[in-house]
Amino acid sequence: LNGTAVTSPEANDLEYLTPVTIGNVTFHLDFDTGSADLWVYSDELPTDEQTGHAVYATTDSKLLPGSSWEILYGDGSSAGGDVFADTVVVGGLTATMQAVEAAATLSAEFERDAHSDGLLGLAFSTLNMVKPQKQSTFFDNVKSQLDLPVIATSLKHGAPGTYDFGFIDENKYTGPLTYVDVDSSRGYWTFTADAYAFGDDQISTSLTGIADTGTTLILLPSDTVSRYYANVSGAQDSPLHGGYVFPCDSKLTPFTLVVAGNHSVTVPGELINYAPVGSVSNLCFGGIQAASGLVDINIFGDVFLKSQYVVFDAGSQGGPRLGFANQ
Numbered sequence: 001l002n003g004t005a006v007t008s009p010e011a012n013d014l015e016y017l018t019p020v021t022i023g024n025v026t027f028h029l030d031f032d033t034g035s036a037d038l039w040v041y042s043d044e045l046p047t048d049e050q051t052g053h054a055v056y057a058t059t060d061s062k063l064l065p066g067s068s069w070e071i072l073y074g075d076g077s078s079a080g081g082d083v084f085a086d087t088v089v090v091g092g093l094t095a096t097m098q099a100v101e102a103a104a105t106l107s108a109e110f111e112r113d114a115h116s117d118g119l120l121g122l123a124f125s126t127l128n129m130v131k132p133q134k135q136s137t138f139f140d141n142v143k144s145q146l147d148l149p150v151i152a153t154s155l156k157h158g159a160p161g162t163y164d165f166g167f168i169d170e171n172k173y174t175g176p177l178t179y180v181d182v183d184s185s186r187g188y189w190t191f192t193a194d195a196y197a198f199g200d201d202q203i204s205t206s207l208t209g210i211a212d213t214g215t216t217l218i219l220l221p222s223d224t225v226s227r228y229y230a231n232v233s234g235a236q237d238s239p240l241h242g243g244y245v246f247p248c249d250s251k252l253t254p255f256t257l258v259v260a261g262n263h264s265v266t267v268p269g270e271l272i273n274y275a276p277v278g279s280v281s282n283l284c285f286g287g288i289q290a291a292s293g294l295v296d297i298n299i300f301g302d303v304f305l306k307s308q309y310v311v312f313d314a315g316s317q318g319g320p321r322l323g324f325a326n327q
């Protein structure tokens with residue numbers, strides 16, 4: 001049995017929300033290949049933080065006794081609470097004993113996020129934050145039902161896309177799928193590009209990062225990012241806006257990763273113009289930004305993934321790997 005779920009972008013493609021039925025309630029969750037916890041807004045949150053969200057009714061649910069969870073994301077946001085076992089359905093696929101992490105506390109970033117009802121982690125289960133015992137992701141729980149142990153993402157700019165579970169849909173991409181090995185030792189979908197380029201400016205340094213549907217932008221080392229925006233006239237690193245901004249009519253250079261020897265994965269310049277910074281100025285915020293000091297990995301987030309049909313292959317032919325094709 002395979003499945004497909006439709007995912008819809010919030011304003012400015014900030015995140016993509018996908019309907020998930022837990023028990024008999026439908027939640028709109030942010031599918032996140034950069035984390036491994038399925039957590040939802042719950043009745044254990046302060047009432048004002050529940051407003052406007054689908055809420056998990058913990059009083060009617062089967063508690064996992066003695067279990068709790070706490071996640072701190074690199075951007076400083078956090079969430080935590082206790083854990084239940086429930087039936088979770090995504091795109092027609094059912095996990096009967098899925099660990100559902102009920103949020104009892106949420107940081108300000110999540111409280112401000114008026115549309116998401118939580119996250120569904122699709123990284124490796126080694127990254128799960130439940131204690132005393134790590135729990136399996138939805139993907140791990142349904143993997144045995146699937147024809148292939150794969151998730152294939154088709155995220156789009158300003159339009160609905162899909163998460164395919166168990167199969168690769170030839171109708172969703174053009175040209176060949178190029179595969180690159182994944183190092184899952186840190187729990188992420190980590191891969192290494194042999195080189196990269198900003199337009200015709202070839203940089204023959206390798207670049208290691210994670211394919212992360214839960215992060216909006218492309219986050220790279222600050223010297224790399226300043227080199228990219230050196231090509232964009234009028235670009236500046238603005239503390240006021242929290243990163244690089246430029247005139248909205250700028251022509252942005254494409255960002256290319258060279259993977260598997262000689263295959264180019266290119267993000268067109270248009271997708272690197274993330275969004276206007278506000279209604280009055282003609283400044284736009286860049287889709288490539290510097291990762292804050294803490295992070296020691298590069299993050300190929302939605303801005304990168306939007307240009308590709310991406311196959312997250314957990315091991316259909318050996319080790320984990322990522323497949324890229326133009327869409």
Ligand SMILES: CCNC(=O)c1c(-c2ccccc2)csc1NC(=O)CNCCc1c[nH]c2ccccc12
Binds near residue numbers: 015035076110113215
């Ligand atoms: C900006 C969000 N991304 C990260 O913090 C992150 C980092 C990371 C680490 C240090 C500094 C910056 C980023 C490494 S892997 C990684 N990826 C994830 O953690 C993926 N999950 C993000 C979930 C998430 C965090 N804040 C949100 C706000 C709205 C919707 C979703 C979220």
